[in-house]
Amino acid sequence: SAAEKGGYDWFMLKEIAEQPQAVADTLLGRHSADGRLQLDEMRLSDSELRDVDRIIIVACGTAAYAGLVAKYAIEHWTRIPCEVELASEFRYRDPIIDRSTLVVSISQSGETMDTLMAVRYARQQKARVLSICNTNGSTIPRESDAVIYTHAGPEIAVASTKGFLAQIVACYLLALYLAQVKGTKYGDEISDIIADIQQIPAAVQRMLDDGDQMRKLAADLAGSRSILFLGRHAGYPVALEGALKLKELAYIHAEGFAAGELKHGPIALIEEGLPVFVVVPPKGRDQLQEKTVSSIQEIRARGARTIVLAEDGDEDVVPYADHLVRLPKVPTLLQPLVAVVPLQIFASEFASVLGHDVDQPRNLAKSVTVE
Numbered sequence: 001s002a003a004e005k006g007g008y009d010w011f012m013l014k015e016i017a018e019q020p021q022a023v024a025d026t027l028l029g030r031h032s033a034d035g036r037l038q039l040d041e042m043r044l045s046d047s048e049l050r051d052v053d054r055i056i057i058v059a060c061g062t063a064a065y066a067g068l069v070a071k072y073a074i075e076h077w078t079r080i081p082c083e084v085e086l087a088s089e090f091r092y093r094d095p096i097i098d099r100s101t102l103v104v105s106i107s108q109s110g111e112t113m114d115t116l117m118a119v120r121y122a123r124q125q126k127a128r129v130l131s132i133c134n135t136n137g138s139t140i141p142r143e144s145d146a147v148i149y150t151h152a153g154p155e156i157a158v159a160s161t162k163g164f165l166a167q168i169v170a171c172y173l174l175a176l177y178l179a180q181v182k183g184t185k186y187g188d189e190i191s192d193i194i195a196d197i198q199q200i201p202a203a204v205q206r207m208l209d210d211g212d213q214m215r216k217l218a219a220d221l222a223g224s225r226s227i228l229f230l231g232r233h234a235g236y237p238v239a240l241e242g243a244l245k246l247k248e249l250a251y252i253h254a255e256g257f258a259a260g261e262l263k264h265g266p267i268a269l270i271e272e273g274l275p276v277f278v279v280v281p282p283k284g285r286d287q288l289q290e291k292t293v294s295s296i297q298e299i300r301a302r303g304a305r306t307i308v309l310a311e312d313g314d315e316d317v318v319p320y321a322d323h324l325v326r327l328p329k330v331p332t333l334l335q336p337l338v339a340v341v342p343l344q345i346f347a348s349e350f351a352s353v354l355g356h357d358v359d360q361p362r363n364l365a366k367s368v369t370v371e
């Protein structure tokens, strides 16, 4: 009913709007004023965690993209090598895992069969398994050694939104906790990083308040049969997620690419009028912003219609952006949490304009309990 949807036309729109709360609630009560993290359901001792020399994230769909985002933060803050693998592939390739491998499963529902089977396999191989999950008491956390619950609240729409943001935040809490236990240099900066993450709910709220721009654009582009998404670094999984949302909801061809990979193939796809979203990294020492701006120049010179997501004050992108979406200034590793929001709004509106059921896309299920 309309009341259940909190006045929104679709659960997905309600859940998109709940994202500031989902992020705040997932942080709540997990750190003290002196910057120490406490994760109550961790259940693995500090000495067990100090033994971890490798992390493998297993997940499906949007949760796997949350894992891809998290990989950047986990390796940066902990210096522990981290791989991300689709749960459905994991156990079939005879993966090398042992007691010092931490397998991290991510699942909103906690019931996805592919992910559950990966968890069972990892435990048989004696790895320790920590699960990030949004559903209390579901099967995956019950079968894991430890759990970090995301506190996004129930997610009804098939396409995951607030679950995704909460999963990234939970992965970041895990990464910072490992940094604290291992005593890496970032262990001392935990309170600063947490303070940055605490700014995210307001930053996400701004993206929601600016949502009309995306709704207009979606109505404008609703005739498109194909849309591309580009990103770099932590923005690359955001591009993948933006494309996935559009496939799921609008049933059109959409693909995400790493911007640096453009010249190795995807640039051949660019033709007059093709809409291409580009997530531009914040300016930093690594030149990623500059390199992404030249990718935008390349595709625009070939006729692409560019929709550029760039932080406040980035004037370099202005001459090459047919549509410019402003993002609040946040640290590079936190940018995915704000940049994905306009892409979610775009996909839901695009599907609405086409007359599709936004909450229950054809052929999909909220939780896939078969392999």
Ligand code: G6P
Residues within 6 Å of the ligand: 060, 061, 062, 063, 106, 107, 108, 109, 110, 111, 112, 115, 158, 159, 160, 364, 365, 366, 367, 368
């Ligand atoms: C299904 C849903 C996706 C979701 C994936 C993983 O395929 O349609 O939206 O991302 O499952 O779900 P989970 O509950 O494990 O996060």
